[in-house]
Amino acid sequence: xxxxxxxxALYIFCLAAFLGxxxxxxxxxxxxxxLMSATNAIxxxxxxxxxxxxxxxxxxxxxxxxxxxxxxxxxxxxxxFWITERTLKxxxxxxxxxxxxxx
Amino acid sequence: xxxxxxxxxxxxxxxxxxxxxxxxxxPESARRGMKAAELGMLMAIIGTLMHKDIISYxxxxxxxxLGGTIGGVISYWVPMTALPQRAALSLAFGAxxxxxxxxxxxxxxxxxxxRFKMTVIGFEVLLGSLTTTGSLIAAGKLQDLLPGTPxxxxxxxxxxxxxxxxxxxxxxxxIFHPDAAWAMALxxxxxxxxxxxxxxxxxAADMPVVMAxxxxxxxxAASATGFAISNNVLIIAGTxxxxxxxxxxxxxxxxxxxxxxxxxxxxxxxASESAATGEAGHMREVGIEDVATQMAYARQVVFVPGYGMxxxxxxxxxxxxxxxxxxxxxxxxxxIHPVAGRMPGHMNVLLAEANVPYSQLYELxxxxxxxxxxxxxxxxxxxxxxxxDARDNPQSPIAGMPILEVxxxxxxxxxxxxxxxxxxxxxxxxxxxxxTGMLYGDAKDTLSKLVHAVKDA
Numbered sequence: 001x002x003x004x005x006x007x008x009a010l011y012i013f014c015l016a017a018f019l020g021x022x023x024x025x026x027x028x029x030x031x032x033x034x035l036m037s038a039t040n041a042i043x044x045x046x047x048x049x050x051x052x053x054x055x056x057x058x059x060x061x062x063x064x065x066x067x068x069x070x071x072x073x074x075x076x077x078x079x080x081f082w083i084t085e086r087t088l089k090x091x092x093x094x095x096x097x098x099x100x101x102x103x
Numbered sequence: 104x105x106x107x108x109x110x111x112x113x114x115x116x117x118x119x120x121x122x123x124x125x126x127x128x129x130p131e132s133a134r135r136g137m138k139a140a141e142l143g144m145l146m147a148i149i150g151t152l153m154h155k156d157i158i159s160y161x162x163x164x165x166x167x168x169l170g171g172t173i174g175g176v177i178s179y180w181v182p183m184t185a186l187p188q189r190a191a192l193s194l195a196f197g198a199x200x201x202x203x204x205x206x207x208x209x210x211x212x213x214x215x216x217x218r219f220k221m222t223v224i225g226f227e228v229l230l231g232s233l234t235t236t237g238s239l240i241a242a243g244k245l246q247d248l249l250p251g252t253p254x255x256x257x258x259x260x261x262x263x264x265x266x267x268x269x270x271x272x273x274x275x276x277x278i279f280h281p282d283a284a285w286a287m288a289l290x291x292x293x294x295x296x297x298x299x300x301x302x303x304x305x306x307a308a309d310m311p312v313v314m315a316x317x318x319x320x321x322x323x324a325a326s327a328t329g330f331a332i333s334n335n336v337l338i339i340a341g342t343x344x345x346x347x348x349x350x351x352x353x354x355x356x357x358x359x360x361x362x363x364x365x366x367x368x369x370x371x372x373x374a375s376e377s378a379a380t381g382e383a384g385h386m387r388e389v390g391i392e393d394v395a396t397q398m399a400y401a402r403q404v405v406f407v408p409g410y411g412m413x414x415x416x417x418x419x420x421x422x423x424x425x426x427x428x429x430x431x432x433x434x435x436x437x438x439i440h441p442v443a444g445r446m447p448g449h450m451n452v453l454l455a456e457a458n459v460p461y462s463q464l465y466e467l468x469x470x471x472x473x474x475x476x477x478x479x480x481x482x483x484x485x486x487x488x489x490x491x492d493a494r495d496n497p498q499s500p501i502a503g504m505p506i507l508e509v510x511x512x513x514x515x516x517x518x519x520x521x522x523x524x525x526x527x528x529x530x531x532x533x534x535x536x537x538x539t540g541m542l543y544g545d546a547k548d549t550l551s552k553l554v555h556a557v558k559d560a
Contacts, residue, residue, distance in 0.1 A: 020346030023124050029451070032446075034127070038140065042123070051154075052157060055162065056157060058211035058212075065206055075171075075193070077170075080193060
């Protein structure tokens with residue numbers, strides 16, 4: 001990383017931050033819990049970095065660290081998306097909730 | 104050629120992530136959005152598998168299978184009441200992954216790092232490490248493995264500032280001498296300690312803010328990873344995560360009328376003892392039958408759930424009661440304070456799980472003007488979020504915190520485990536008002552008795 005790659009990266013960071021602000025401030029409190037698990041799953045994209053570390057064979061140490069990182073990131077990707085879907089399934093409209101009431 | 108394919112898959116993934124989060128503005132579209140985000144993740148993984156640096160696949164596949172199994176098992180079994188712990192744990196995993204990638208990168212080519220790269224890796228490792236231990240402590244508190252009360256000791260601020268200064272100095276040293284591996288190791292250890300110290304003094308009632316803040320750190324750590332390995336999709340996804348956490352923590356702080364620094368360094372609860380004025384009046388206990396009759400003949404009933412509803416696992420019985428009332432033509436609403444529960448949106452998920460349609464869940468601003476038209480407000484295991492002192496008494500430790508104004512409704516029923524002051528230890532004058540009736544006991548138990556009594560009324 002040097003000045004030539006840093007500046008475009010900073011551009012991306014700032015634009016993503018601004019976009020994040022615009023998009024995420026519109027999420028209603030109703031969905032804040034699924035939002036947290038969804039963003040958590042999405043940030044599991046660090047899987048991409050972990051996979052390169054685990055597979056590049058720089059050294060044994062970095063392969064082991066990479067393997068643990070891949071495991072952790074995958075837990076988040078799988079767990080995060082699954083939990084988000086599970087919670088989102090609960091949110092029903094009035095008419096959709098009625099027929100499922102039992103007891 | 105593969106290079107272009109990889110970059111295209113990353114670009115597509117970024118777009119799908121943004122689209123997915125954009126869909127989170129409404130429950131109807133949110134599930135579609137998640138499918139899109141999952142597709143994006145898959146694209147990014149396939150793209151990465153073609154990366155030229157990857158020589159062997161066995162460790163990657165092993166990690167994917169192991170992580171997938173653990174993640175799948177956890178998310179299949181975890182009950183909705185334990186969501187906050189799960190979220191805290193997953194923040195720890197995410198932060199650990201970012202830290203390890205940073206350390207591995209440093210271990211392989213640390214000595215020849217430029218200052219730019221060292222700065223970015225330093226940030227990644229610092230944020231990642233302190234978020235890892237901080238989230239683990241938060242998870243421990245939420246799971247009741249650690250005491251939920253703020254743990255404080257004399258000179259805590261000195262220790263924390265000392266840690267912070269030492270980490271800063273080590274970081275500076277590393278930037279100018281990237282080959283000093285000892286400084287890196289020491290910085291990681293100090294950051295771990297700092298993460299523990301940061302979360303230990305925070306009470307369980309403040310957990311929504313801490314969760315949101317740790318979420319923000321974990322995202323920024325991932326974003327720093329993206330800077331370190333020049334990967335744009337990582338920068339974008341990490342920043343989105345970081346910002347989502349930041350927006351949530353600001354929203355939570357606003358909902359408690361407290362500044363971020365007050366939450367982090369204030370150690371709630373400890374300050375409140377002196378301010379609690381001895382307004383101990385008479386609490387009026389009421390009977391199940393009276394309450395049932397009141398509710399059965401009411402025009403509008405509003406339920407106000409708090410963390411007590413989650414601990415008593417009472418959400419399903421509340422739904423049952425609401426059904427019985429609606430059959431009698433009573434208008435039933437649920438009022439949800441932004442910081443009720445242990446993580447942002449916790450109560451909404453619990454009630455939605457119990458089949459309460461989301462059109463019946465009202466936010467603070469929507470419902471407050473409606474309380475004067477409400478015949479009966481039922482407070483289930485909530486305390487501070489309905490404390491009128493926050494509005495009326497400037498001396499109160501929670502003065503200025505927006506509350507659900509249940510005291511403006513014609514009658515208030517409070518379901519409470521015992522006569523104590525409750526979690527934060529702050530006196531609540533709502534309990535002594537003439538239009539307030541107390542129902543002691545386990546919330547689930549009391550509510551199922553109410554269901555029967557309303558049916559008979």
